[in-house]
Amino acid sequence: MQLPGDPAYDMARSPWNLQVRDHPAAVAYPAFPDEVAEVLVAAAGAGLQVAAQGTGHGAPPLEGRLGGAVLLRTSAMTDLEIDTDRRTVRAGAGVLWGDLAELAGRHGLAARHPSSPDVGVVGYSLGGGIGWYARKLGLQCNAVSAVDLVLADGTCVRATADEEPELFWALRGGAAPLGVVTALEFQLFPLETVVAGHLSWDWTAVERVLPAWVAWCADAREEVTTAFRLLDIPADDAVPAELRGRRIAMIDGAVLGDDAAAAEVLAPLRALAPEFDTVTRVPAASLVRLHLDPEGPTPAYASSTLVSGLPDAAIAGIVEAVGPGSGTRLAAAELRQLGGALSRPDPDGGALAALDGEFLALGLGLGGGDDADWARQREDAGRFLAAVEAWATGRQYLPMVDARTDTRKVFPPGVHARLSAVRRAVDPGGLFLAAHGPA
Numbered sequence: 495m496q497l498p499g500d501p502a503y504d505m506a507r508s509p510w511n512l513q514v515r516d517h518p519a520a521v522a523y524p525a526f527p528d529e530v531a532e533v534l535v536a537a538a539g540a541g542l543q544v545a546a547q548g549t550g551h552g553a554p555p556l557e558g559r560l561g562g563a564v565l566l567r568t569s570a571m572t573d574l575e576i577d578t579d580r581r582t583v584r585a586g587a588g589v590l591w592g593d594l595a596e597l598a599g600r601h602g603l604a605a606r607h608p609s610s611p612d613v614g615v616v617g618y619s620l621g622g623g624i625g626w627y628a629r630k631l632g633l634q635c636n637a638v639s640a641v642d643l644v645l646a647d648g649t650c651v652r653a654t655a656d657e658e659p660e661l662f663w664a665l666r667g668g669a670a671p672l673g674v675v676t677a678l679e680f681q682l683f684p685l686e687t688v689v690a691g692h693l694s695w696d697w698t699a700v701e702r703v704l705p706a707w708v709a710w711c712a713d714a715r716e717e718v719t720t721a722f723r724l725l726d727i728p729a730d731d732a733v734p735a736e737l738r739g740r741r742i743a744m745i746d747g748a749v750l751g752d753d754a755a756a757a758e759v760l761a762p763l764r765a766l767a768p769e770f771d772t773v774t775r776v777p778a779a780s781l782v783r784l785h786l787d788p789e790g791p792t793p794a795y796a797s798s799t800l801v802s803g804l805p806d807a808a809i810a811g812i813v814e815a816v817g818p819g820s821g822t823r824l825a826a827a828e829l830r831q832l833g834g835a836l837s838r839p840d841p842d843g844g845a846l847a848a849l850d851g852e853f854l855a856l857g858l859g860l861g862g863g864d865d866a867d868w869a870r871q872r873e874d875a876g877r878f879l880a881a882v883e884a885w886a887t888g889r890q891y892l893p894m895v896d897a898r899t900d901t902r903k904v905f906p907p908g909v910h911a912r913l914s915a916v917r918r919a920v921d922p923g924g925l926f927l928a929a930h931g932p933a
Contacts, residue, residue, distance in 0.1 A: 496521040507565060509550020510612070511896075513793040513868065514557045518545070518565035525570040527676045531648035534674070537564045538646070538925055545927040546674045548587055548614030552621070554795075554896035555929040563927050568616070571676055576601060581682045582639065585615045587675050592782055599779030604685040606634040609785030616675050621893040622667050622846050624854070626690065626748040626781050629719045629834030635666040636843040637680040643673035646925040650676075655842070664916040666844020669892050669901055671926035672917060689756035690781050691773035692746035693763055697724055700743045700817045703766055707745055708804045710762050711852070716834035718759050720747030721785070723828045724816055728861070733786055736770055741818075746784055747831070788860060795859040795868065797875040798894040800851030801885045804829070811881030815874075816857075822874045823867070825860035829853050845905065845913055850889040855882050892930060899930045 496506040497520050506521040519542050524530045537544050543563040545556055568587035574594060575584045578601050585594055592611025598604055606625040608618050620641070623634025631637075641653045641662065651673075653662035664672060695703055707722050714720075722745050729739035745763060749756040753775060760773060788794075801808070814820065816827040832851050839847040857875030859868065890903045902910050914932075 495523075506567070508791065509547060509553035510791050511550060511553050511794050512791050513795060514550070514553045516553070516557055516560040516565075518560040518563050521565045521567060523567045523570050527642070527644050527650045530566070530644040530674045530676060531650065533564060533566055534644060534646060534925065535648050538923070543927040544674070544925055545929075546671065548617050549590070549612065551613055552617055552893065552929060555898040556927065559927060566674060568614075568674070568676070573677065576603070576682070578603070581684070582679055583682055584677060584679045586677045587614070587616045589615045591615055591618065595779045595782040598682055599686075599777060602684055602686045603682040604688075604778040604781075605680070605682050606631055606637055607782050609782070610787035610789070611782045612789050616678055618893070619678060619680060620665055620667065620675065621669065622849075622891060623893075624830060624832075624836070624849075624891075626688075626719050626784065627750060628836050629714075629716045629831065630750055631683070632835040632838075632840055633667065633843070633846060633849070634680070635846055636840040638666055638678055638844075639681060640679040641665050641675055642677045643675045645673045646921040646923065660916055661920065663844050664913050667846025668844065668913045668916070669846075669904060669930055670913055670917045671928050672920050673926070685750075685778045687775050688748050688750060688778045688781065689753065689760075689773060689775050690746075690748035690784055691776070692744050692770070692784070693760075693766075693768035693773060694737065694742050694744045694770040695766070695768055697741040697743045698818050699766075700724060701813055703743050703745070704812065705806070705809050706766055707763065708809060711831050711833075714831070715759060717750040717755070718747060719831060719834075720745055721828055721830045723826050724822075724824075725826050726822075726824065727786075732789070734770075734772075748781055748784070793861060793868075794896075795871055795875065796856060796894050796896045797872070797879060798854055798856040798891060799879050799882065800832075800849060800887045800889050800891060801853050801855055801882045802887050803852050803885055804882070805885070808882050808885050812878065815877045815881040820877075822878075823859070823871050824857055824874045824878065826856070826858040827878050828856040828858065830856065845909055849891060850887045854891055854894065855879055856894050900932065901930050902932075904930075 496503045571586035571588040573586040816822040857878040859871030
């Protein structure tokens with residue numbers, strides 16, 4: 495346990511997102527479920543709330559609200575086991591996706607992992623999870639088959655489709671703190687290699703490439719999942735030499751299937767004559783780094799919205815807002831391709847059974863400088879999202895929203911009411927601090 499004034503307190507309280515500056519009443523690092531239970535009982539006895547975090551990627555919505563709370567770090571729970579016969583994995587709450595992807599890859603298996611290796615498995619999996627196979631396989635939260643957690647009263651429970659089914663439903667994408675998750679289990683699938691990579695142009699080609707990609711997405715088969723981004727790439731040794739220090743328009747993603755099928759799918763995009771083409775067959779485990787996301791603690795700001803489509807007027811607005819001549823300071827203005835399995839509610843899924851939209855528009859600021867610089871990056875993200883607001887679905891995807899958000903914008907009324915009822919049942923005293931609200 496670290497308290498304010500302790501030598502390691504400042505390091506203990508710092509999340510992955512270094513833009514967030516919080517001063518919790520205490521920071522705890524339990525390694526086992528019984529230790530989690532002790533922390534919860536002690537916090538309740540002291541009149542404090544509890545906020546559980548793994549890496550702290552999702553810390554921004556809690557900023558400024560931890561003064562009366564214990565920050566419970568789950569990073570010490572790093573057990574990781576793969577059952578190759580059942581094609582399942584059990585991951586502790588401190589496991590990172592890079593480690594899981596590497597281990598699964600040794601067995602010729604893959605998961606619906608994210609685009610960054612240092613994201614926590616639990617937070618991503620229960621928040622939803624849009625991976626590189628999402629249009630074919632759906633959300634990662636609906637691959638989860640069991641969740642172990644400690645409830646507010648210190649009780650350790652296991653939630654599955656057969657045990658605690660209502661809790662199990664709510665945990666998968668419900669965005670509500672229902673307990674401290676200590677481990678979860680989910681399905682893997684056989685995949686040793688996959689066709690993946692990026693096609694890149696100078697960003698001045700955006701008026702030619704973006705509408706072509708949007709038109710291509712309309713007919714793309716579900717085996718392909720891509721993203722379009724306008725990137726301000728730093729002069730950093732961690733990125734390919736040919737991209738360093740440049741403004742780039744990039745399409746990256748993955749295609750499930752054989753080489754001939756992948757070549758047919760990608761031919762219309764390659765006909766746009768990219769300056770760089772890295773798409774080839776690669777080990778599936780490498781895709782956790784395909785997106786070139788920053789690794790290690792980083793100041794960041796993310797804002798996003800789900801959109802129903804991108805007609806010509808939306809594309810023109812995007813180019814004006816974040817294209818050449820816009821003066822944008824965003825590290826990335828991204829459009830993630832949705833649809834396919836993501837748009838069909840999983841009949842056995844949890845609270846987030848599908849996503850309402852054909853694209854996710856995401857404005858991302860990184861690095862930054864002083865407060866004025868961050869304010870400008872927020873303004874630029876807002877300008878990008880305003881360009882597509884007329885086509886927004888009205889729903890949000892919370893893992894990519896840093897501002898505290900009304901969860902009634904995420905779930906239909908019936909789902910929201912059901913989630914609220916589950917939360918009141920398992921945490922009647924409000925021990926757990928919710929990142930988003932209302933309850």
